Amino acid sequence: MGLRKVYRLKGREVLALDGVDLHVRQGEIFGVVGQSGAGKSTLLRCVNLLERPTEGRVSVDGAELTALGGARLRAARRGIGMVHQHFALLSSRTVAGNVAFPLEIAGVPRAERRARVGELLDLVGLADKARAHPAQLSGGQKQRVGIARALASRPKVLLSDEATSALDPQTTESILDLLRRLNRELGLTILLITHEMDVIKRICDSAAIMADGAFLESGRVLDLLAAPGSRLARSLFPLPATDAPDVVTLTYTGKPDEPLMSELTRRFDVDINILGGAVEQVSDQSVGRLNVQIQGERREAALTYLHGKGLLVEVAG
Template sequence: MITLTSVTKVFGAATNPVRALDGVSLAVDAGEIFGVIGQSGAGKSTLIRTVNLLERPDSGSVSVADRELTALSDRDLLHARREIGMVFQQFNLLDSRTVRGNVELALEVVGVGRRERASRTNEILELVGLENKANQYPAQLSGGQKQRVGIARALASRPRVLLSDEATSALDPETTHSILQLLKSLNRDLGLTILLITHEMDVVKSICDSAALMSGGRILEQGRLVDLLAQPGSQLARGLFPLGELPDGNSTVIDVTFVGLSSARPVVARLARTHQLDVGLLGAAMETIGGAQSGRTRLELPGTIDAHTAAISDLRAQGLVVEIVRSGR
């Protein structure tokens, strides 16, 4: 549904250029929620603004819904953008317009008639749970309600793709949860493809099917969350299940990642019983990720790694991902 191929965007003077995007390639499948995560300055906002060509790349191509946007004329690009809605962090509502007026504005600018505008606005306000706020002004709304208006406005033209630019970062945790659940229900009920950027791993963990980790204008890794969890050395997987600092000591320490049904197995008990080991539990985390119950456990084994070859092979034979954090001595 969304494909970026070798996209580059440079800002600043030639003597001091800033490569906001450095050969970025990204693929988002139709109907999925895809999160792009990274720290401030990673290039996330530039990336999402490139998807609808609010920022035109210096090189590379951008395709949405089988149309290469970077190859379109200005007129054709305007039509293509109707299939791409965008939600902003700061809401960007007009204070002089009511909730209804803010949503209708998105339809006015593309020439939709008054009767159709009213009908569509009623439909979309009910969808986002604001049907009883239609005649109120932004100043009368909470932050979460303002963001719902922003989402309604983005959905007014019936887009196939919804872009979310840090849409929850200005909200409190409870409101963030409600907005994320709204996005998830829109994805499910409308078949929307959603691309969101965030600096919060909990957002990715809560609703995303796939994700990409971004730093310095580059994509470091990307893929479906369940696949990344099963990938040894994945930085995203470590971020999804942080296990804290490694304690001092001479023992062997391993991280065991469980994906799907394997999370229900008595792995630690079996390991201790089968291999007669005194297994220490240093940390554990469990979540439902991408629809599958998954988790990570940090185990301490006595002695050196050489003494535990059979135990580690046994774990891997069960389909678990085992990473050696410390070899012991």
């Protein structure tokens, strides 16, 4: 809470985090999206205290990490798994050896390590690759090894640092599906950072947009999409600009129970012109967004009617 991180470089101060408040609910997938230099990676490294914040507190699973040090901090970190952008696998070790590595460091007995590694490789779909080396794997397979290794110590929290940015679109989808499955089957809490809005749309329950070391907006994805002026909605649904008069943007979740546009023309005698729109699956729900020109003497009554039907109605300008 209230995280600030200041780096001192060549005699000057660089503010990387500027009062960030982040709360991730147990069992959810929270995505932080932003461009390079926004502060995303610094935030993630502060969460597991690879970087100590200049100000603020970090609490994970009830433990205040910023109050810990030494052996107590190392023990707390075992409850936090980390998946890296470029895999960070040991090239000289087999797949099984890479997954076993954190267990070796923790002093887990050999037989227990072997059983746990087999369980994890089966979980991520790589049971047949145990004896392969990283150079023999595809990018998606390498990332699955990285995920298995991150889960070795049975963490409750998984941090993902741009885990799909080095992958092709099809492989990205398979890795995101794996993360969602692990979230559901293991009750795993996942905090991921990304520069891709499609990642937020596909698997995140909550999200924050970050720029210049601060959150521009944050909350549950479906709530943000239903909020007037939402940056997230504009990013996920980039509707074309228009100079047409009397344009409104309509946002709705789920499938409307009735044909609202035709109902408006009958009930309020207004003219309707749909200028553009899209329907997307977001957080496992259908979300639609339309740019609609509505004209007529009873236009305001028609807008009130749409609002009463649960649609977010935003008047252009």
